[in-house]
Amino acid sequence: MKQDVKILVIDADKELQATLPKQLSSCGYNHQISFSASNDDSCNAHTGLVFVCMERTTKDYVGSVGSYIHRFATVPLIFIIPAAMEQNLLGLNIDAYLIKGNYTASELAKTIRHAEKETRLTLAIEIAEQDAAKHLSASQQLKKTLRSISDNTNDALLSVDKNGNIVSANRQFQLMMEDTEPTTGGNLWEKYPQLLTMTFYSKLSAAISHDETICFEESLFSKEQSFAIKMVSTGSNINIFFKDITAEKNLARKINEQNKQLSDIAWIQSHKVRSPLVNIIGLLNLVDSATLTDHENKFILEGILKSADELDTITREINAKTQRRETGRATNKVVYSSFLTKNSGLW
Secondary structure, X not given: OOEEEEEEEEOOOHHHHHHHHHHHHHOOEEEEEEEEOOOOHHHHHOOOEEEEEOOOOOOOHHHHHHHHHHHOOOOOEEEEEOHHHHHHHHOOOOOOEEEOOOOOHHHHHHHHHHHHHOOOHXXXXXXXXXXXXXXXXXXXXXXXXHHHXXXXXXXXXXXXXXXXXXXXXXXXXXXXXXXOOOOOOOEHHHHOHHXXXXXXXXXXXHHHHHOOOEEEEEOOOOOOOOEEEEEEEOOOEEEEEEEEOHHHHHHHHHHHHHHHHHHHHHHHHHHHHHHHHHHHHHHHHHOOHHHOOOHHHXXXXXXXXXXXXXXXXXXXXXXXXXXXXXXXXXXXOOOOHHHHHHOHHHO
16 A cells, blocks of 8 residues: 655756656655745745755755754655765765665665654754763764754754753854853753743743744844744753844835835825815816906916915925935925916906
């Protein structure tokens, strides 16, 4: 009986797109396969098996591999690489990979089974600590590798036990907290008491109590700096990821302000500008050009002046909204009364 599996393949070339589905079928998998680019954020929600295709031109192997491990920490992950990159992965103690164009169907099946059982980054530190006495050398190397990966990410990473004691933290967390000494060791609340008054405290307490994953946003240090925070329970520890989203929040705020200005301008144009404009057009239709000395025509022209002044005021209001950020720009008011002065001899 074939095994059902959902598969996502990232950055696959046309050759792999054609051959991989056939190979999976020959391995006994009833697959639902989709292909995506590495910059497609929608693939982050994938819950099945993930293949990542990497090329010889890939720069910063450690950072790239670490990014994918962090991105797909909760699903089986297999790298498909050219032979020249094999030593790079072996140097990171990663063995869930296939050499592009040089693997059999049985090797594919074996690697998939291995990937499904492989411990993810969020569990690797805990397992290394529990088995330290039995696998001391391997554990030390694994910790060194994971430290290298975590320190090469842009996000701050923190791991605490259920008593709030700090198990590990990467360099970005130390910089974020402005620590001059290593962060590892000690109690989180004693070392950073300011966190007790924030939403962070209640969220971490919930993650510890219910062994669940929690995601939220908070301004940890000031209202100007925002973080997206993810807390992942691994049983005995809680791994916490901090992503600085200040730039994204500021951009969204700026766009909302601009949309508000455009909405105000649209309202002014549709509700205020039309009224004096209609008045001017209507009054002009009433002017009798054959009897310009008539007092009724004078009254009509005065009405045109009034509506023109109203239209000038509204136009200035629109200009003020569209040029709010500009300074030092002077405008000259159009004096419509000059029309009456110039033509005062008509009445």
